[in-house]
Amino acid sequence: MSRQCTLAEEVCMEGVGVHTGKHARVTVKPADAGTGIVFHAGGQRIPALAEYVVSTDRCTALGMDGVRVMTVEHLLSALAGTGVDNAHIEVEGEEIPVLDGSALPWVERFQQAGLCEQAVERRCVALTRPVSVMAGDRGIWAMPHPERLLISTVHYDHPLVGTQVAWFNLDKINYQEEIAPARTFGFWEEVEALLARGKALGGSLDNALVIFPDHYSVPPRFPDEVLRHKVLDFIGDMVLVGAQVRALFVAVKPSHTLNTAFALALRQAIQGEST
Numbered sequence: 134m135s136r137q138c139t140l141a142e143e144v145c146m147e148g149v150g151v152h153t154g155k156h157a158r159v160t161v162k163p164a165d166a167g168t169g170i171v172f173h174a175g176g177q178r179i180p181a182l183a184e185y186v187v188s189t190d191r192c193t194a195l196g197m198d199g200v201r202v203m204t205v206e207h208l209l210s211a212l213a214g215t216g217v218d219n220a221h222i223e224v225e226g227e228e229i230p231v232l233d234g235s236a237l238p239w240v241e242r243f244q245q246a247g248l249c250e251q252a253v254e255r256r257c258v259a260l261t262r263p264v265s266v267m268a269g270d271r272g273i274w275a276m277p278h279p280e281r282l283l284i285s286t287v288h289y290d291h292p293l294v295g296t297q298v299a300w301f302n303l304d305k306i307n308y309q310e311e312i313a314p315a316r317t318f319g320f321w322e323e324v325e326a327l328l329a330r331g332k333a334l335g336g337s338l339d340n341a342l343v344i345f346p347d348h349y350s351v352p353p354r355f356p357d358e359v360l361r362h363k364v365l366d367f368i369g370d371m372v373l374v375g376a377q378v379r380a381l382f383v384a385v386k387p388s389h390t391l392n393t394a395f396a397l398a399l400r401q402a403i404q405g406e407s408t
């Protein structure tokens with residue numbers, strides 16, 4: 134068993150959102166044990182839990198009473214990957230800054246701030262029955278298992294990406310080196326279409342890996358950076374379960390829509406389960 138952690142001091146970051154192109158200022162503050170991750174925006178208190186998801190179009194957005202915070206997933210992933218269980222996140226703006234498109238800038242700032250161990254055990258629930266969510270050729274499954282393992286696969290009909298598969302032990306992973314640096318990606322045709330829809334307004338070659346028909350916009354940080362970014366997103370969206378779940382996870386072509394539906398199903402499955 135391990136104890137819950139919070140940040141030793143607050144961390145502040147500013148920047149533009151990848152979808153809105155709008156500037157925001159985010160302050161991540163220490164919180165008491167048992168708080169979980171809670172966003173504060175527009176006078177609302179929005180817990181980072183699956184029932185507060187209001188949109189999954191290209192990013193995960195949380196909201197309440199007309200106030201929304203977009204693109205929470207990389208910040209949530211960085212918190213989970215660094216071992217931060219409790220935090221108050223104040224957002225001045227409507228979208229979490231994309232920074233370099235990865236979770237690494239957040240992780241580096243959290244490590245500079247340091248972690249503070251708290252007097253309460255971390256909630257880690259053993260899954261007692263399988264849970265799955267499927268949609269077309271995509272799916273996420275969780276099966277009871279003593280360790281938190283993740284097998285993930287993506288497939289894109291593109292010569293530079295194709296099929297990528299990897300597995301990670303989420304309890305032993307070196308998140309900072311193996312996952313956090315993987316950047317948001319987009320295929321060039323898709324990026325053009327998004328701009329036409331008024332999306333990806335803050336996207337640039339500085340904060341996303343753009344995949345052209347025969348080359349990347351910048352050298353990839355990993356041969357399978359696309360898959361690793363999907364794992365980064367998955368880890369972030371799983372914060373919305375509200376507890377760590379001991380299970381073998383299999384994610385086939387995961388998306389924010391699938392991840393958050395799965396987080397809700399998992400959250401319902403573990404209600405009443407003891408740690």
Ligand SMILES: [Zn+2]
Nearest residue numbers: 206317362366
């Ligand atoms: Zn992402």
